[in-house]
Amino acid sequence: MVDTLLRPRNFIDGTRPAPRVPAPVIDRRRPDLRTYGPVETDRRRGRGATANPDGRYEPVQRERIDDGWDIDEEIDDLRTEVTIEKPRTIITKNDSPDIGFDRSINPYRGCEHGCVYCFARPSHAYQGLSPGLDFETKLFAKPNAPELLRKELSAPGYEPRMIAMGTNTDPYQPIERHYRITRQVLEVLEEAGHPVGIVTKSALVTRDIDILSRMAERGLAKVALSVTTLDPRLARRMEPRAATPTKRLSAIRQLTEAGIPVSVLVAPLIPAINDHEIESILRAAYASGAREAGYVLLRLPHELKGIVRDWLAENYPDRMKHVLSLVEETRGGKLYDSAFGQRQTGVGPYAWMIGRRFEAAAGRLGFNTERTRLRTDLFRRPAKETGQLALF
Known part of the structure; x- marks a missing residue:
């Protein structure tokens, strides 16, 4: 797997986009999730999203591609x-x-x-x-x-x-x-x-x-x-x-x-x-x-x-x-x-x-025949915790 930088959103000299730069090969035992593209099915079992795209405020977006060096190794699942x-x-x-x-x-x-x-x-x-x-x-x-x-x-x-x-x-x-x-x-x-x-x-x-x-x-x-x-x-x-x-x-x-x-x-x-x-x-x-x-x-x-x-x-x-x-x-x-x-x-x-x-x-x-309205007249401001003992 190779993680490649794509679609740079910033500029180096203000006029030209940053060059396309390949990143180092990822360790397959603990692959980097911060890439766009599907994450291994076994690893994301029990999760909803299929990928982990970079957020919109990140300067670059990255994409994982298969470089032919796929090695069959155990992959950790995603933990909370x-x-x-x-x-x-x-x-x-x-x-x-x-x-x-x-x-x-x-x-x-x-x-x-x-x-x-x-x-x-x-x-x-x-x-x-x-x-x-x-x-x-x-x-x-x-x-x-x-x-x-x-x-x-x-x-x-x-x-x-x-x-x-x-x-x-x-x-x-x-x-x-x-x-x-x-x-x-x-x-x-x-x-x-x-x-x-x-x-x-x-x-x-x-x-x-x-x-x-x-x-x-x-x-x-x-x-x-x-x-x-x-x-x-x-x-x-x-x-x-x-x-x-x-x-x-x-x-x-x-x-x-x-x-x-x-x-x-x-x-x-x-x-x-x-x-x-x-x-x-x-x-x-x-x-x-x-x-x-x-x-x-x-x-x-x-x-x-x-x-x-x-x-x-x-x-x-x-x-x-x-x-x-x-x-x-x-x-x-x-x-x-x-x-x-x-x-x-x-x-x-x-x-x-x-x-x-x-x-x-x-x-x-028979839904919505009445709407529940909550009360506000019972509100009592909580006492501030000053750390001081009461006088009486």
Whole structure:
């Protein structure tokens, strides 16, 4: 294998592109992942992406090619690495007009679930890492999140509104079992009487039913489960380390029985892959207890276009061109359009048909007759920890 530098994005003298330079031969026992091109199937078993392309901020892109010196040696599999991150703030603000919250908390960067379609993958480029396999193997945890949250909620000018969790990466991904950051954040929110909305595709959320049920009883919590497909084989290909569809439906049932408002998200809808399941997913979710529902059409920002294209080429080569053609049809002739009001649902006849099918099925079943509104009047600013003893 030879790692070759391709398509330089910087210039040596300001006028000419950098020359094409071959890099040293890679040790096959521990091949460099930071190259564009398929990674060995055995090595990435249980992962979603098929490659590890360089991020968009890197000065060069590299591609691995076969130089004929392939040696049959044992190859290590990809292991999850977690780096401790210590941010200065934990509440992220946004002013996007087409989403229903203005603040969120993400206890982790990257996500071990490995969902190939995840729109958050390109955010890993900010860390100098790949949105491909790096996104699901090189993770960042923020164990000081509860401490930061308490500090920010204590600020004199803070005004409570629902905090969303799971908006970028899943707060209940597998490493949460060890770090328990999400649970600690919920403990702070419960103490402060602060509303929270959670989005996840993990059955691990049921671990925190004790906290969530108490908060829900006070009108402070709701949960949305993302159910992409009912086909376990498709789920295994698309989202290899997320909970199975059966476990997600079971989680909906358990949360509902505990008195926690639950909604289902059919997200993302991928044309010609899982869009035929709209009605069946909604029926199964309603039978499990969900009473609100929403959907999101496949989004392909930045590097995600190539990642999904490679995944389609490996898993559905006969459908790849058709799927991408339908995506372009819903995005004004492009693979992605980030315009507010359109990025979630798309445009054009195909997107319109998806929307009408969803509305009709949800209406027949009785979804969305009422919307859960969380309370903010119970908020009590946490006491600051000054280290001083009380006078009385």
